[in-house]
Amino acid sequence: MTNxxxxxxxxxxxxxYCDTLAWPTILLVAVVFLSxxxxxxxxVAGLLPVSVGVLLMAFFTYAAYTGLHEAVHGAVCGGQQKHRWVNEWVGYLAAIPSGIPLCAHRHEHFSHHNHTNKVGEDPDLICADMTTNPWRLVASPMLLTAQQFQLFLRERWPSAHKELRRTFILETSAILLSRVLLLIAxxxxxxxxxxxxxxxxxxxxxxTLVVGPLIGQVVLVYLFAYVVHRPHTVAxxxxxxxxxxxxxALRSAGTWLWGFQNYHGIHHAFPRVPWYRYRAVFEAHRDELFEQGMPTYQLSGLKWRRVN
Known part of the structure; x- marks a missing residue:
């Protein structure tokens, strides 16, 4: 058999693994959106300590992006195009707490997939130096968020059809208006x-609305974009x-907390597979993936040791 x-x-x-409606993603986004x-x-009502609120907001910020990311790839509806509208609405809802319009992120993220780790082409390389100092650690997620809007307006907007432009305006308005209404309340x-x-x-x-989400974004970018693509030079x-x-002993709990993105290599190999099935695909095809050269690390003590 050829390669x-x-x-x-x-x-x-x-x-x-992606032929059914992704109910775990739908449920996740519904809970995160409300929470x-x-x-x-x-x-503010005194029902939760501020410290707990900060941790929860960090977690919800991280979790919301999972829904947005899945919708970008059509992984919510899988191969069932009749449910495409569900996929898009999951993305629209996840976009509000994420602060990034689905249509804008789809444009930026596809560029990342098409040019992963290629200097001058992969937009996510903006976070490749996020661990060099504390300022870059905090600034990287903010720059990455701003870049979503910049790339869409510069590269997609001029040739976009009216429906796409309208969607971008409505999504951006919903992101801003929801926060204004929350502040008023x-x-x-x-x-x-x-x-x-x-x-x-x-x-x-x-x-709760600044520190918590910022912590969540830092963790998100570090675990979701930075560490999984190191050393950011291999294409x-x-x-x-x-x-x-x-x-x-930690695999199941740790994988769920990581949002299954410790198996991010599966996502780049098979983008339509839903996040909660990455591990199953990896375990089913471990030998074949090793043969293809997929970088794999295992935790040994307090260090990650490369095993492939």
Whole structure:
């Protein structure tokens, strides 16, 4: 069997993992969307400590991107085009807490997939130096978010049809308006019912709507974009994205907390496979993927040791 035939066989097998509606993704986005806006309300109302609110907002920010990312690749509806509208609405909802319009991210992210680790072509290389100093660690996710809008407006908008332009405007408006309405509610009826001062509300808002999401974005970019593509110099299918396999005792819990992105190499090899099935595909085709050269690391002590 030729190498091309082996790859095609793996691809057909992977397609079998994405032939149904991705209900876990739909449920995830529904919970995260509601929780993202209810958590600041709970903090201002005194139902949650600020520290808990910050951690929850960081987690919801990380989790929301999973839904946005899945929708970009059509992984919510899989091969069922009759459910394409579900895929798009999952993306629209996930885009609001993520702060990035689905249509803009789709343009940027496809460029990343088509040119992974290629200098001057892969837009995600903007975060390749995020660990060089604390400023870059914090700035990278903000720059990456801003880049979504810049690339879309510069490269896609001029030739975009009216429907796409309208979608971008509506998505951007929803992202901004939802936050304005939330602030009005927090400083108005929520603060009044809790009987707290404007200063106290401002502190709660700062931590839950700025600090928490920023922490989530830093963790997101580090785990989702930075570490899985190190050293950011290798290009080519199967070799430009890594697998990080946790010890057996921690594998299930750790993989869920990572959002299955420790198996990000599977995503780049088979983009339509839903996130919660990355591990299953890797385990089913471990030998074949090793043969293709997919970089794989296992945690040994406190260090990642490359095993392939």
């Amino acid at each position: 091309r035939e082996k790859v095609q066989l793996m691809k057909r097998s992977a397609n079998g 993202y806006f209810l958590t600041p309300v709970a903090v 927090l400083f108005g009826p929520v603060a009044a019912s809790a009987g707290i001062s404007t200063f106290s509300v401002s502190v709660d808002v700062l931590f 080519g299918k199967f070799v430009d994205t890594s697998i990080f396999e946790l010890p057996r």
